[in-house]
Structure formats: structure tokens, C-alpha cells
Amino acid sequence: MTPSRILLTGATGFLGQAVLQALLESRPEDTVTVLVRPRGTQTGRDRVERLLTKPVFADWSSRVGDDAVAEAVRTRVEVLEGDLTDLPPLPEPIDIVIHSASSVSFDAPIDEAFRTNVGGVENLYRALLVSGQDPHVIHVSTAYVGGISKGVAQERRLSHAVDHRAESAAAELARERVDAESRTPESLRGFLRQARAQSSRMGPKAVAAAAEAARETHVADRLVDFGRTRAESLGWTDVYTFTKAMAERVAEEEWADTGHRVSFVRPSIIESALRHPHPGWIDGFKVADPLIMAYANGSLTEFPGHADSVLDIIPVDFVVNVILALVDRERAHAEDGRADAAHGDGLPREPEYFHVVSGTSNPLPFHQMVRTVREYFLDRPLPDPDGEPTPVPEWSFPNSELIEQRIRLKELSSRAGRSIVDRLPSSRRTRQWAARLSRIDSGLRSLRQFADLYRQYTKTEMVFDDAATRALQAALPPGHARSFDVTEIDWDRYFKDIHLPAVTELTRSYARKRGRSTARQASPAPIAPAPDALAVFDLDGTVISTNIVRQYAAVVRATQPPHRWPAALAGIAGIVPGLLRAESRDRSELIRMVNRRYKGFRIEQLREVIAGGLGERIRSSIRPQARTLIDEHRAAGHRTVLVTGALEVLVEPLADLFDEVVATRMDVTEAGVLSGYLATPPLVDEARANWLRKYASGIGADLGKSTGYGDSLADAAWLELVGEPIAVTPDLGLYGLALKKRWKVLEW
Template structure:
């Protein structure tokens, strides 16, 4: 201890779930502790700003209400400070500390191998090296996990993990693995596969979209490769996943660099941390934790079965029990209580181990937890999107291999359906089928994640000893308030699930659903458009404003030009070239337009103008969809600039030009009044249209963030993405999927 009346604590991971709860308890439970938090900047937000934000979070509400908002702010400002930076970049820690609580950790069980090592191992190395460089001797409380022992059965003691893995060798290998994956991802063969994949899904959007998608595919491949690498390496050495493996190596770093040098070290191993039983209030939780996605997927009917062991002990611990154990170690009150010995490992007297868990003293078999959850949601079911109660399934806990076979079959069917949907025409029925397929794929993806990840925790046969932790709790002074104890035998599990955790979890889920629904509702177009002369409404023609396309335009014109004897031959030739046109359209919209408009070669301009002034013009006018006419008029009443943009020829859209302020269409060269079949400029499609729109807005002083765009094809994505209000109108299936993902409104203009 320093020769002052204030205990100075260095806290890592303060912005996380456990870290913020520890900070709140240190501030609210005593007045003689000062906390310095290691917080890294995030984007433009400084570490200090991120720390100050914590006071406004629900974890501090009970304390804020008790002392008053202003007083809480004064205490927070006076008793906290920030050491800004990342643990891996700490050079030294100049300020003297009595206690260090190291709770920073990756929050993912399946991160890339290099990310897991940098956070869980590199962070520990950076912290202990920085402490040693200043000659300090604080008591370090290193937060780990009960699952550091890897794949095992039986009782797991509060002691060092028995392994001979060299953390430095593994750390260096993980860093090299990331470099190797980056190099492999840039090989010609890999890059060609990424380009092909990107072209198949984004080719119609333009070359830059293809390039972006190819690079995204490369980065996705690298991440997937490193995730697989981490999982496989961990399992090859006897751990279930890279998280538990790197947490075990983080412990070894602490043992070697800190306890091994004669410093005081307490390693705290929580099991699965869930919502608070008592403090700061029953049910407090900060986002979904380990078991919660599984619970909510079950409540939504998305998990018809699960391959867990019904008699496996699901070791869950309320977060306030973990916090109380850490705070007890910070204050070291157990050293003075009734002369009770400090729990230490016999082989390493400088290190102490505390497993804050429930399996040994108050076990919760998986089938009991399942029954508590099932009965809760049978009595209080969630509702589907139509307001109907969701019936929760009854689990039979099948063998893992039978469920795996069934899941694999469903995944193959979903993949086949996805391939089929990419070539189907866009109709109301196929769009609904696409929605159903998307829901099916999402559900299967979630189920795969749960099966691969959670079965490691629901099929375990390990029991974690908590002898040292119970001794620590008994060593607290007799006048310690109940909500500062951590004796797990005080937990009634059925009451905890049904009266504390599940109500909090469902309310958090409903709040998220309400916020999500409100966000989507704001994205839906208001019938009353905001007025403004700096707003443009851009309309695509074919398939959006009009029911026809450049093929039907041509057919209607030639039908009026050819005799009844000539027309069948023209029609036969047109159909004969259809496969070529379809392939061109799928590759590139501009390629298709160029190829098809060559058919106008030799057509007199005067004849086209004559037809547009007569019967063919009336056909064009009648092809305008009722919904389009309504929307165009709405924009004009709001004072918006209306623009029609089309790849069709300007000669063919002249009958409807008066509906818009501007019409931007293709123009074909002519010689002696005869069309040549060659465009005067490249067609204005996909990314070319996006660049045109940027320049058009700049030239006319328009605010694209307030503007509107209407398109029907995935080729329109690049320019629709530029406006603040994009709409998918009678979309093809690729655009429909993009619109649903981005929450763009989808409208049908075929009727008023």
C-alpha cells in the first residue's frame, strides 16, 4: 500500500460489461478508492470521453439516484482518471498503484487467431512489462475464465493450469499466420476467384462495385481463414476454442512475469457471467451475454432442438457475484478476518486462484435450466411480427451426430434455393419466396453457430471447485451487507431465471425490437414530402416509371414499320438473339444496351418522330404506371426538381418528356437523317449514372442527402445509394434483397 489513506486502483476493461460494474462498485461502495482506467480512443472519441459516458449508463443508475446526479458527477470526476491507450502499446506506468484489476479481454469466443492473441496474450504482456519497468509492486487481480483448463472431465481445481505450451512461440505463430493469410489471399488464383464471385453478384452495378465486392470477399476469406486457424490450433492442444486457449496463455504470462518475479497475483476465474442478482439492481445486464442468444433463439421458436447433455452442469454466475469477489480482493479484507489464511496454491505461493462459479456448490443441470426457460416462455410467450404468440419447442436432447446430419441437409437445400433465386424473374410470389428463403438461411446460420459454439458449454462434464472463493466470502467482516457477498448457495436458480434474468432479457429484446421497428418506420416514405427547391427526384424509366423496356419499344416500332409478311421473320430473328442479349444483360447493362440498339441502324429519324407523335406515342404514354404518375406529381407539388434518366433513346421518350423538368436519355448518331445504330456517348447506367448525378447535383445546387431516387434493377444500386431516400420499385430479386438488407422502402407502382 502507498502511504496514503486512498487506495489507488488501475482498472483495464472499464468500458466492458464486467469492468463498468467493478468501477461502479468501487465508487459506490467506498469513499477511499481512486480508479485510473486504461481506455483506448475509439474513432474521434477520446478515452476520457468514453469513460465519462459510463456514468450515464444503467449500471450507475442506482448510485446516481441515491446520491443525486450532480453529486455523482462530482464524485466520478474527483475519483476517476484515464490512462489513454491500448495495453499492447503501454511503455510504462509512472503513477504508483496499490491494486491493478486486469479485466480487459476479447468479447468473442471465435475471433481470428491474431486478434485473440493480441488482446488476451499481448494485452497481458504489455500490462506486466509496463508495471515491471517502473519497479512497482501492486497486487494484480487478473480476470480469466473457469474454462482455461480446456477439454476435460471431472473436478477442476483452483490452481495453475497444467500445460507446457510456450505462449511466446504461439503468439509469434499467430502473428505470422495473419501475415501468411494476407499473402495467400493476394495470390492470382485467389484473386481470380474473388473477382468471379464479385462479378456474379455485383457485375451489373459497375466495375467499382465489383472491385469493392472482390476486396470484401478477400477480407472475408482472410478472416474466415484466421478464425478456422484459431479454432483448429486451440483444439489441437486440448482447448475448445481460441478464447479459452488464449485466456489460459494470458494466465501463464501473469504467472511468469508477475507472480514468478515475487509480486502478488490473484487470478479470478468466473464461469458464464449473466445478469445481476442484486446489484446495481436485479436483472442488470449490458447487452446479450454468452447464454442469452441461445435463450432468445429458443423463445422465438428458432431452435427446434439442441444437442446438449441434459445432465451437464451449466455453470452460470450473476455478474454482481464476480464483482463482489474482485472488490473483496481489492480491499483485501479477507487478510484480516479471524486470522483466516489467504488461499494460495502450494506450488506457487505468490499466486492465488479464485473460481467464481456455481457448479460445485449450487449446481444447475442443463435440463433444469431448460425447464425454467421453457415454462417461462410458455406462460409469457414472445409475439411474432403479426402479434401472434410464439410456441416454444420441446427439446429431446438428441445425439450430436443425428442433429448434425439433419442440419447439413437443410443447409444444402437452402444453398440450392439461393442459387435458384438468382435466376428467377421478379414477381410478388418470388419476392415472398425470397423472404422465406432469407429467413430460413438466417435461422440455419444461427443454429449452426449455436451448435458449433454452445455445445462446448452445454455438453461439458467439468465441475469447477470454488473452495478458495468460499473462503474469501467467509472472510468478509460480519457487518458486510448481503448484496456484497458472493456465496452462490444463496441463489434459487428457478427464481433467478424466472423472476430476474428472463424478465430483464425479454424487456431488453423488446426494447431493441421497438427501436428497430421505429428506425424502419422512419425509413418508410412519408406521404407528405418535405418541400424544398434543393431536392431532386430521379426516376429510372424501364420497369420503374414505365411497364415497357427497350425491347418492347423496338418491337412496337418495328411492328408498325413491317408488313404482315415481314413481321414473323423479324420476330423470329429477335427471339433467336435473345440468349445473347440475356447474357449481355446479366454481365453489364451498358453492354446489353449497346448490342440491342444496333438494331436501329438504317431507321429514318423522321419516321420515328412521326410514330412518336401518333399511335406509338400514345402507347408510350399509356405505359406509365399509375403509382409513378402519382409520385411524380407529389414531387412537383413539393417544389422538387424531377428528372427522368434512361438508357433508352431520346426519340423514344419524347411523348412523356413534359412530365419532368429534365430528361436524360441516350442519343444515337445519324447520317443524312438515318440512325447509324451507334450511340453518341456511352449509355448512362450503373456507376456512370452515379457520377452523372453527383455532377448534376453540384451544377444545380441540390442536396442529395434530402433527395429521392427510384429504380427497379440492381444496376441502379450505385446511384440509389447516393440519395437520402432511395426506393426499390417493382425490383428484380437482387435489388429486392439489397433493399431489404438496407431497409429501403419497396413499392409497387403497377397500381395507384
């Protein structure tokens, strides 16, 4: 057979991986150039070779051997480094282009969707024109490219008058406008209020970073809204189908209308393979899978779909097989050598359109899929967080308005619960409540996202004509190994024996990874010897269970006669509301407020009581777990460091446990009396982080090998510097951050 030279875009994506594997396995005479961008330290070639370790190549490798597969990639795959937004000159010659690269997100920001799906396509076709070549382009689009409609969608050029150039320009302008609006004083004040409420205890830099993050999130959310709303206003379901429609128009104008060949392959919802490269092969969750698994784990108890609408799903290998059939047809034409006077090759010049769908020839009603999925998970229920079987809901397919009311009610209940928990003292129970509320919030966000994004796909009254695709199938020789006849699919068997086991295993794989992370959180790894490592400890709430307010009360009782205790302690009790507000805003403010109460104390008097019973009580308040860890770090050769906002004199009983102790120093008058003012600013939040950087640099310590222990969100700034940050019986702020960043959490 005449070898073909093929350019493939999107080779690292779901469909692209399957296309590349199929070309290499079933077309040994062809060579493939793949457009792959470098990522980080990986070159494009590195990324292609990494594909060999992925499941898409596993069955082929097991049949012919890893060396044979590696040799095929080495000798028949060329890598063109770059991407469609920054396209290098194309190689020559090219016989066929398979364009499968795109952004497949339904809710991408409008400018990003246009830049990739429309601008990238413009770059590709213009590069082909500049190269002077005339390859046949197989352009992968989507069956939903025609937008929201009813009835039969035909395999033909879309009928619309939308100007893709104007829409692309407007998408870029949207970014500029939204970004400029986000930088106005009114907007920035709102972001700052939000940031201060969340991050003020972490320090001013953290507040600034949080404000900027809030601004960037606002910009992204607004651009997502721009994309979704603009798409709907023009009759498309979302920005993905909208931009894919614009991309088709680019291909028609730039390539087909200038006398070149293009075949549009329009698949419906692509899911796991029926046969090739092996049954159930899938690379991550696809469109329908989050919906299925949310139903199976009980978080999606209802969904606003039409029970009798057709859910058009197609196995990925059927899409690949259509592409291969077009490649083979191109080769057959080339071998026949047919020519006509006008074009010299006898091939069709009008663009062709192929719907790769199941809904016309083998329809799958939504209620049938739900019933099949329910039966599967009734027999094989997923475990809930406690290891018990998850009850599988039975959908009644309510209308959208009812679902919206239920979601809104649950969101209000969750916000009320969060408001209550945030006001409670931190404890093991409140942390459990906070974690549960976080899971509920996550589920509600997913539910709303599913309802917003998938509603149109599960309520569609559109059927896709597939006459051209069936004709292409009919032209295959009898017994062809790469059939795409959708009538061969038994949906019950496909879901129960192939697809659902595949996505369930994928879910379990993710759960195992989370489980390993949770296990790491629950118990620290053994402490490894490292002479250049630090073990940095906070004091209050970490090494000892007390705090600076209780320490002050203990000093009062140790230094003053009992009849003076009520007045002294009443004074501190009177400022408790202010202390709580200070603690929620800035820990250094709390330290200053409490230490003001030491005004008039003699430093020698404090040292006397510390040398006596008060020092013994402080020493005895050390948590056993903390003492064990301090000893283990010392045994491993780590330099132990205590950094605290407590008074320097009050931590003297602990000095022998640490190699370095840094505490708050008070201003002392010439008469040896505390003035109530600090001698130096307290080392909290970012100040502690800056001190730690300088300290580690000065003694040659490696923070990446070091461990930090803290209990408060105020500790986050310096905990982020060490390689092993550990939250010890944390407050809710640090607990939430630790869960987000997957830091270890210890409950003492």
C-alpha cells in the same frame, strides 16, 4: 478507511461497467483511473461520461441524483487514453490494478485474439514493471481456462507446457501466410468469379470491391479456423479460453514470479445481475442468451448437449463482489501495517486463484435450465413474424452426429430453394420467397454457430473447485451487502423473475428498432423542401412498368405494317436468351443489343409516331405512384432528374415532368437514318453514378439531401450516392441489397 488508487482496464465492457459503478457507489474514498481508447470523434473522457446515461448507473442515479453521480465521475475518475495494444505510461501511484479487458469472442481470428488477450497483457505487466510500482493485480480470467477435461478443475496454476511466445509468433505468422495465399492468382480468380456472379450488374468497380471483400472474408474465416483448430489441438475449447490461458501464464511469469502480487478471478459464464446494480441488469446478449432466445423463437429445435451436464452460470454482481472483496482485503492489509522482513508488507506473494462459479455449490443441470426456460416461454411466448405465439420446442438432446445431419439437410434444401427462386422473374411473391429463404439461411447459420461454439459448454463433465472463493466469502463480516455466496441463488426464480424478463426485453428492444426500420422501408418519410436537393428517377420498371424490349416492340407496331410484325418481332424473340444473359452480366450490353435492332429506322419517322399514339401510350404507362412522387418532389423545390438507357426520342413524351432528362442517343447518318450504334456510352451502373456526381457538383446540388428511385441491381451504384435511396418493386438483387442496407422498399 485508507483510500485506494485503482487502475481499471475494460471499463466500457460488461463486467468493467459493473466494477466501475460498484467502486464509485460503495467505495467513496477510492479514485479510479480507467484505460479507455478514443473512438471516432469521442475522446476517452467522452466515452466514460457516456456511461452515465447507461442502465448500469440508473438505480444509483435515482437514489442519489444525477448530479451526485456526475460529480463522483468528475472528481474520482481519471481517464488514461489508450488501450492495451498501445499503452501509454502508467500514472503513479497505483495501489490496485483490476484487469478485466479482453476480447471475449469465441471465434476471433487467431492473430486478433492473441494480440489483445496475450500481447495486451504482456504490455500491461511490462508497463507496471517499468513504472517501478508494486500494486496488487486482480486479473480477470475465465473458469474454462484449463481447457477440455473431466472431473474437478482446481484453483491453482495451470499445468501445461505450451510456450505463449511461440504461439503468439505463430498467430502473427498465420496472418501473413493466409494473406499471402489469398493473393495468389488461383485464389484471386476464384474471388473474381464469385464477385462477377454477384455484382457484375453493378459495374466493374463494384466487381473489384466485391472480389476484395471476398478475399478479406476468406482471410478472416481462415484465421478463425486457425484459432479454433489450434486451440482444440492443444486441449482448449476455443481461441478465447486458449488465449486467456496464455495470458495467465504471461501474468505469472512477468509479475507473480518476479515477486509481485496477483489474484486470478476465474468466472464461469457471466450473465445478468441477481441484485446489483439492479436485478436483471445486462449489457447486450451474453454467452447463454443467444442460445436461450433461439430456443424461445423456435429456430433452435434441437441442440447437442448432455441433459445432465452442469451449465455453470454466474450473475455478474457475484464476480464484481469477489473483486470488491479482494480490494477490501488489500486495504485491510495496508491499514494493519503488517510487515515481514522479506517483503515489508506481509501480503501473500504466491499467485491466488478464485473460481467464481456455481456448479460445485449450487449446480444447474442443463435439463433443468431448459425446462425452466420452456416453462417461462410457454407462459409468455414470443410472437412469430405474423404476430402469433411461437411454439416452444421440447428438446430430446440428440447426439452431435444427428444434429449435424439435420443441419446439413436443411442447408441443402435452402440452397436448392435459393437456386430456384434466383431463376424466377422478380415479383412480389418471389421477393417474399427470397426474404423467407434469407431468414432460413440466417437461422441455419446461427444454428451451426451455436452447435460449433457452445457444444463443449453444454456437454462438459468438468466441475470447478471453489474452495478459495468460499473461504473469501467466509471472511466477509456477517450481513455484508456484497455477498457472493452462490447457494443463495434460486435458479428457478433467477431465470423466471430476473434473467429471462431481462433478455426478453432486450430482444423486444432490438425488434422495435428493426420494426421502426421496417416501417421506414414501407412508406417514405414526408418530402421536405430543399432547393439544393435532387430527385433522381430511373425509367424502366420505376417510372413506367415497361422496358426497352417492349418499347422496341411498340415502335415496330407503330412504324411498320402488320404483315411485317412477325418477322421483326421474331428477330427480337430469337435473341431473348442472349438478352437475359446480357441483363444478368451488364446492363449496357443489353442496351446495345436491343438498340442494334433500330438500325435502318429514320429518326423523323420515330418522332412522328412519338408525337402521335405511341407517345400517348408511353405517357399513359407512367405509374400513378411515380407521378405523385414526381409532383411532390417538384412542389418541395427539388430538381427532378430522369436518367435512362432508353432512346432519347422515346422519352420525349415525359420531358415536361422533369427538369433534366438524360437518355441514350443513337448514331444518326447524314440521311437521318439510325446506324444501330450508340452515339455515347449508355449511362448505367457506375457510369450513371459518375455522371450524377458531376451533375450535382456542377449545379451545386447536395446529394446527401437527394432521393433516388431505382428498380434494378444495376441502379445500386448511383443509389448509394444519395441520402435517401429507394428500391421500387426491385429485382431480387436490389431487394437483397436494400434489406441489407436498410433502404426503403416500395411495392408498386
